[in-house]
Amino acid sequence: MARTISLLISFIFMAQLAVSQPEWHLKKDNNSIKVYTGSADTSRFNSIKVECTLDGTCDRLISILKDVGNHKKWVYATKTSYQIKAVSENEQVYYAETSLPWPFDNRDVIIRMQIIPGRQANECTIITLGEPETLPANKGIVRIPYFNARYEVQGAGNNKIKIIYYLKSDPGGKLPPWLVNMFSVKGPYETFSNLASLLKQ
Numbered sequence: 101m102a103r104t105i106s107l108l109i110s111f112i113f114m115a116q117l118a119v120s121q122p123e124w125h126l127k128k129d130n131n132s133i134k135v136y137t138g139s140a141d142t143s144r145f146n147s148i149k150v151e152c153t154l155d156g157t158c159d160r161l162i163s164i165l166k167d168v169g170n171h172k173k174w175v176y177a178t179k180t181s182y183q184i185k186a187v188s189e190n191e192q193v194y195y196a197e198t199s200l201p202w203p204f205d206n207r208d209v210i211i212r213m214q215i216i217p218g219r220q221a222n223e224c225t226i227i228t229l230g231e232p233e234t235l236p237a238n239k240g241i242v243r244i245p246y247f248n249a250r251y252e253v254q255g256a257g258n259n260k261i262k263i264i265y266y267l268k269s270d271p272g273g274k275l276p277p278w279l280v281n282m283f284s285v286k287g288p289y290e291t292f293s294n295l296a297s298l299l300k301q
Contacts, residue, residue: 122147127285133292135285145280150265150288156299158224158253158261162215164298165226165251168194174294176287179206184234190215193234197241204279207271209244210234222255230269246270261299265292 122138129135132153137146164174172178181196197208209230216225230247237243249267256262271283 124149128289130289131293131296133289133296135288137284145268145270146284148265148267148284148288150263150292152292152296153256153260153262154292154296154299155260157259158218158222158255160299161251161253161261161263161295162224162226164295165213165215166192168192168196171196174291174298176291176294177283184210187212190217193231195235200275200279204275205240205242205273207244208238208241209247211247218254220255222253222261224251224253226251226253242272244269245272263292 124136124138127135127137134151136149136151138149139146164170168181168183171181175181175196177199179197179199181194183192183194185193187193191212191214193210193212195208195210197206200206210232211228212231214227214229216227218224228247228249230244232243232245247267247269249265249269252264252266254262265288267288271280
């Protein structure tokens, strides 16, 4: 039953993405990590796509993602993160706070992460959806009102995995273009560079 619900959520997520598929523009291509931005609707903020082929396995990626207390070691600008609730072996809800440079307020987000095993070995989909109403807002921190992301993972042979990551979010409040750009290109690139190192361990 739980798997059926997860598959239904995945189908709805991908159907929504297909309706609003952006025109992607390559912004950074280095060390086998490609970062794209794109806009397909009236949102103030671009969508993000990352494509990369990294050493490692889907199981290793899942273990890194599930260890939310250590996200600050590799997810760009993460100040703190912790699990709120373990729903099942493949689903959890967690909190994360992102540091922004002064004078801007930090952002935080509550995320429900669902892991959907693939039909083939070394294949999976990880869906992360924001649930901003799960916890009361923190004073001096802007709650991210919308967060919607997923990892599509396939085996690439020779102990490698191909990852396609999609993200669409609204950081809330007012931010200058240079800061938005930093988090839409530099942030994803550094995050996946750090992830590449962890996957090798």
